[in-house]
Amino acid sequence: MVARVLEAYVGEYASGKSENAINRGCQLARSGRRVRLVDLDLVEPFYTLRPLKRRLEREGLEVLAWETSELVGLGETAIPLKKEMTNALAFAGDVIIDLGYGVDGRKLLNLVRGCYPTDQEGPRLRLLMVVNATRPLTSSVSLIVAYIQEFGAVDGLINNTHLGAETTVELIQEGAELVTEAAYRVGLPVVATSALRPYARRIGAYDRMGNPVRPLDRYMEDAFW
Amino acid sequence: MTGNEVVAWAALVAGADFMYGYPITPQNEIMHYWARLAPHFGRGFLQTEDEMAAGFAMLGGALVGKKTFCATAGPGNILMQEPIAMAEMMRIPGVWVIQQRGGPSTATVIYSQQELRLTTAGGNGEGLRIVYSTAFHQELFEYTIKAFNRAWEYRFPTFVLGDGYQAKMREAVTLFRPEARGWTLTPAEPLVRRPGIPALDRDPVHLRNTFNIEEELYDRLMAQLAAYDRLTPEVVEWEVEVGPETEVLLVAHGIVARAAKQACAMLNRQGYKVGYFRPITVRPFPGAALREAVAANPNLRLLVVESAYGQLLALVKAELYGFTNAIDTLLKPGVGITAEEIMAAVTARTPKEVRPGG
Numbered sequence: 001m002v003a004r005v006l007e008a009y010v011g012e013y014a015s016g017k018s019e020n021a022i023n024r025g026c027q028l029a030r031s032g033r034r035v036r037l038v039d040l041d042l043v044e045p046f047y048t049l050r051p052l053k054r055r056l057e058r059e060g061l062e063v064l065a066w067e068t069s070e071l072v073g074l075g076e077t078a079i080p081l082k083k084e085m086t087n088a089l090a091f092a093g094d095v096i097i098d099l100g101y102g103v104d105g106r107k108l109l110n111l112v113r114g115c116y117p118t119d120q121e122g123p124r125l126r127l128l129m130v131v132n133a134t135r136p137l138t139s140s141v142s143l144i145v146a147y148i149q150e151f152g153a154v155d156g157l158i159n160n161t162h163l164g165a166e167t168t169v170e171l172i173q174e175g176a177e178l179v180t181e182a183a184y185r186v187g188l189p190v191v192a193t194s195a196l197r198p199y200a201r202r203i204g205a206y207d208r209m210g211n212p213v214r215p216l217d218r219y220m221e222d223a224f225w
Numbered sequence: 226m227t228g229n230e231v232v233a234w235a236a237l238v239a240g241a242d243f244m245y246g247y248p249i250t251p252q253n254e255i256m257h258y259w260a261r262l263a264p265h266f267g268r269g270f271l272q273t274e275d276e277m278a279a280g281f282a283m284l285g286g287a288l289v290g291k292k293t294f295c296a297t298a299g300p301g302n303i304l305m306q307e308p309i310a311m312a313e314m315m316r317i318p319g320v321w322v323i324q325q326r327g328g329p330s331t332a333t334v335i336y337s338q339q340e341l342r343l344t345t346a347g348g349n350g351e352g353l354r355i356v357y358s359t360a361f362h363q364e365l366f367e368y369t370i371k372a373f374n375r376a377w378e379y380r381f382p383t384f385v386l387g388d389g390y391q392a393k394m395r396e397a398v399t400l401f402r403p404e405a406r407g408w409t410l411t412p413a414e415p416l417v418r419r420p421g422i423p424a425l426d427r428d429p430v431h432l433r434n435t436f437n438i439e440e441e442l443y444d445r446l447m448a449q450l451a452a453y454d455r456l457t458p459e460v461v462e463w464e465v466e467v468g469p470e471t472e473v474l475l476v477a478h479g480i481v482a483r484a485a486k487q488a489c490a491m492l493n494r495q496g497y498k499v500g501y502f503r504p505i506t507v508r509p510f511p512g513a514a515l516r517e518a519v520a521a522n523p524n525l526r527l528l529v530v531e532s533a534y535g536q537l538l539a540l541v542k543a544e545l546y547g548f549t550n551a552i553d554t555l556l557k558p559g560v561g562i563t564a565e566e567i568m569a570a571v572t573a574r575t576p577k578e579v580r581p582g583g
Contacts, residue, residue, distance in 0.1 A: 013227070013257075014226070014227055014230075136230070136234070137261060137262075164395070164396075164397050166397055
């Protein structure tokens with residue numbers, strides 16, 4: 001039996017959590033797996049995966065997120081959690097969670113059953129921290145380390161270093177160096193370097209630090225609410 | 226970066242000492258980011274119990290010579306008007322960043338241009354403020370720096386008027402230290418407890434917002450108004466593309482001006498004769514520049530475009546008193562406006578006989 005993939009994407013504001021979570025979900029779905037993508041970036045229900053829900057469903061994902069029509073009439077009601085979200089992990093397939101930013105985003109996992117199972121045999125949710133080393137507050141090894149220490153335990157890092165349209169392969173590789181060094185200092189693995197497909201192709205299967213490369217497609221630019 | 230982060234970095238390099246704030250979407254990350262940056266750079270932050278407290282605390286900070294600022298939106302902007310009016314009366318400098326959201330009241334946390342009137346003319350007075358309406362992130366950065374300089378140079382409340390889209394969207398931006406570009410930062414000086422003995426070594430400082438006699442207020446206010454009129458030609462800013470051939474002049478501010486500019490370029494490529502006018506300072510308003518643009522062609526029609534129901538339109542009409550040019554509108558309160566919608570509005574309203582290609 002193939003092990004289920006249970007991953008939550010966490011990290012700094014605007015580090016690329018949603019884009020990485022979506023791409024991971026789509027990549028797993030394309031390889032024939034059942035995938036549920038869960039939108040737990042609920043600090044602002046208006047800035048999340050909602051506009052992409054239909055498109056992702058067409059790609060074969062089960063998407064747990066609000067529909068625009070469901071939000072009409074709610075007003076500004078703090079954090080509207082769908083009741084299905086508390087059972088997000090109860091699914092016979094892979095579950096990918098897109099979490100809101102920072103420590104407060106992480107706290108939402110307290111409302112999801114089975115995130116921290118006492119039974120060590122069962123599959124466990126892995127928290128993957130997405131790091132864009134051009135983001136000012138995660139732009140050096142010591143800042144990344146400080147960010148992880150403030151955030152609390154995670155299971156791995158993803159180097160998502162880019163500068164939008166001004167990205168270069170060298171910039172991504174330099175990000176890989178910083179993220180790998182930070183990961184080494186706190187004893188964590190680097191799960192991947194993620195990069196838009198044209199850059200990923202030029203970098204190859206592994207970045208210069210030996211981390212596997214995940215090609216990304218752009219979804220979030222269509223998330224015009 | 227998101228626009229909110231850009232503002233926090235701009236305040237940092239502009240020499241802001243202290244932010245007083247109260248959370249409200251869509252400006253929250255300005256506060257979050259400032260609160261994270263401030264300890265690393267010896268700056269301060271206090272979350273007050275509401276926006277009125279934040280505004281008054283800002284004035285206190287400015288009185289003792291600190292550069293203070295705040296960011297707010299919507300209902301927070303309303304509450305902030307009382308301290309802002311006091312700042313106008315007492316000539317206490319301060320910078321307010323407004324990320325407009327839908328209104329009236331709580332409405333939406335998302336976007337609008339419905340705080341134009343409130344920001345330029347809110348408060349019980351004459352609206353003696355300087356208000357910059359930005360359109361993209363580089364401007365958010367540069368006009369936030371400029372706002373600090375203007376506020377402490379002229380001692381009038383100064384605003385950066387953004388919106389929820391600018392707050393949340395991501396765009397490349399070049400951050401820099403103002404000094405590296407030869408920009409001088411206006412120093413902040415204590416307004417009270419200055420050195421020397423009052424009346425002997427220097428004039429006493431007598432900052433007031435209360436007057437017993439009508440004429441006393443009148444004299445003070447007329448002096449303030451005269452000071453405001455003097456600064457107007459120095460601070461007023463705009464962008465214009467117009468010529469004697471122009472048949473339709475698009476008028477928009479802020480992020481909608483960005484769509485208008487794009488629509489203008491695309492329509493001109495299609496053969497339409499379209500111009501563009503954007504006030505960058507929405508207070509003081511570049512009225513003379515607008516009148517000059519409209520005078521380019523007596524048959525020119527205006528198309529005023531805004532994510533509000535006639536707030537910019539009212540300012541435009543006031544400035545064009547006596548002109549007979551037709552004014553069309555594309556008014557969509559609380560929702561975004563794309564370049565394509567503006568193009569459609571222009572082409573639909575251009576009579577067939579003057580359409581390019583017949």
